[in-house]
Amino acid sequence: MGERSDSFTTTGCTWLWPLSDLTGVPLDQVNFIICQAVGLAAAFWFRRSLSPQRVSPALRHAVATLLGVSFIIFCFGWYASHTFILTLSCYIILCKASVHNVHWYSMLVAVGYLTACQISRVFIFSYGILSTDFSGPLMMITQKITTIAFQVHDGMCRKQEELTPEQRRLTVVTRPSLLEYLSYNLNFMSILVGPCSNYKDYIEFIEGRHVQSKLKRLREGSPEQNGWDALSEPSPVQAVCQKLLVCVGCMFWFFAITKSFPVTYTVDPEFLSQASFLRKLVYSLISLQAARPKFYFAWTLADAIHNAAGYGISGVDEKGQVSWDLISNIRIWEIETATSYKAFIDNWNIQTGVWLKNVCYDRVPYYQTPLTFVLSALWHGVYPGYYFTFLTGIPVTLAARAVRRNFRQYFLGSPTVKFAYDVVTWLATHLAICYTVAPFTLLAMEPTLEYYRSMYFYVHIISILAIIVLPSRPRSTKPEKHAQHSNNNVKGD
Numbered sequence: 001m002g003e004r005s006d007s008f009t010t011t012g013c014t015w016l017w018p019l020s021d022l023t024g025v026p027l028d029q030v031n032f033i034i035c036q037a038v039g040l041a042a043a044f045w046f047r048r049s050l051s052p053q054r055v056s057p058a059l060r061h062a063v064a065t066l067l068g069v070s071f072i073i074f075c076f077g078w079y080a081s082h083t084f085i086l087t088l089s090c091y092i093i094l095c096k097a098s099v100h101n102v103h104w105y106s107m108l109v110a111v112g113y114l115t116a117c118q119i120s121r122v123f124i125f126s127y128g129i130l131s132t133d134f135s136g137p138l139m140m141i142t143q144k145i146t147t148i149a150f151q152v153h154d155g156m157c158r159k160q161e162e163l164t165p166e167q168r169r170l171t172v173v174t175r176p177s178l179l180e181y182l183s184y185n186l187n188f189m190s191i192l193v194g195p196c197s198n199y200k201d202y203i204e205f206i207e208g209r210h211v212q213s214k215l216k217r218l219r220e221g222s223p224e225q226n227g228w229d230a231l232s233e234p235s236p237v238q239a240v241c242q243k244l245l246v247c248v249g250c251m252f253w254f255f256a257i258t259k260s261f262p263v264t265y266t267v268d269p270e271f272l273s274q275a276s277f278l279r280k281l282v283y284s285l286i287s288l289q290a291a292r293p294k295f296y297f298a299w300t301l302a303d304a305i306h307n308a309a310g311y312g313i314s315g316v317d318e319k320g321q322v323s324w325d326l327i328s329n330i331r332i333w334e335i336e337t338a339t340s341y342k343a344f345i346d347n348w349n350i351q352t353g354v355w356l357k358n359v360c361y362d363r364v365p366y367y368q369t370p371l372t373f374v375l376s377a378l379w380h381g382v383y384p385g386y387y388f389t390f391l392t393g394i395p396v397t398l399a400a401r402a403v404r405r406n407f408r409q410y411f412l413g414s415p416t417v418k419f420a421y422d423v424v425t426w427l428a429t430h431l432a433i434c435y436t437v438a439p440f441t442l443l444a445m446e447p448t449l450e451y452y453r454s455m456y457f458y459v460h461i462i463s464i465l466a467i468i469v470l471p472s473r474p475r476s477t478k479p480e481k482h483a484q485h486s487n488n489n490v491k492g493d
Helices: 003-009 017-023 025-050 057-096 102-125 135-156 165-169 178-186 200-206 208-213 236-258 263-267 269-274 276-292 293-308 332-336 341-347 350-361 368-380 386-413 415-442 445-454 456-470
Strands: none
Touching: 017 025, 025 057, 025 293, 057 102, 057 135, 057 178, 057 200, 102 135, 102 368, 135 165, 135 178, 135 200, 135 350, 135 368, 165 368, 178 200, 200 208, 236 293, 263 269, 263 276, 263 415, 263 445, 269 276, 276 415, 332 341, 341 350, 341 386, 341 415, 350 368, 368 386, 386 415, 386 456, 415 445, 415 456
């Protein structure tokens, strides 16, 4: 195979081209999977041989950083320099800028540099986007850079009474050292696909305080410990094995189902001219749902790598078992059974939702929902399809909220009626999701408009009518109480 083909297939190392040729998997994806597999093995070694009881935090920071740098260079070659330039530039801002404005300067530089790289990517790859290109790590680092900048601003500038309880917990009261900053942004566990975690949680993990912070908490109203201080550090092996089984299932689903239902077929001229509206609707639903397992695979594997290193404990569940979901990015069952648009969003790309909520939704005084969707689209890239997806998401979210507030209370009287309501809302939710995210996979404007025309813009029309016709508040005298989830990028139903 010639050099031109290799360079188009990956911007990184080409050593594994024979394996790519043998398996039929694109070289960029082979590089990604191999690095993540090595990362999983390194994570177990990191936990056992470089535990906080054996080595200093500085050594753990250094090893995590060097491994991460090696992975990103292997996968993306010289394009990895973009991540180094952005990280070092924003560290200078963090050290030199006033704490009153450091969060906005960091946001401007990080999102601006990411956007410039996204624009160049359009011209470099001319819509022939690689599944794993250099913008992925850059997107993760943008989240981390802005996260720590806001937390430094909260800890060194704002008064405690001005902060929410979660913001108070995560405040950073001293600027990090260069090694700590590089380790947080470039560590091998999250460099390729994330997810973003809070700086304070990461430092507790490196320094050996992660388990104590999450498990050895005082009983409410009692001076006694909850008992975890008498136990050894919990093993992540079971959690890691469970997540690896999910990864295997996702790989099987991808090769068996996903390849048989390509999303691009929804705008195939022959299909558009011959298929009925119902057939287009069904194919769109199947193909876009079949496309999700590749995201499930990448995020679940990344979660397993963090857990294997001993990072990711969130506390204990209702059964008293240790929960390894602190930085989980998806809840697959909740996604596939979601009966509302909000429930789907809350369980998809969770840590990005947390980031959007922390740096945008909770910070801006007006137009929280539209501005959050705009930032999300800008963060994802400059392909027109991204903006169609997130701008379409605004009326769909508002319409779904209005429908739920006005009608849900009438279907809670009996289990049978409630079940029927759940079935209808499940179908409506997933049809709306597929309609909304189709441009995200089609990327360009022309196929996106072709797809929407073939669907007669039905979700747009229904959403706008619902917003106009339905009152903004329910007529019932007893409004529902809705749980507030910390990972929402859009609050409340």
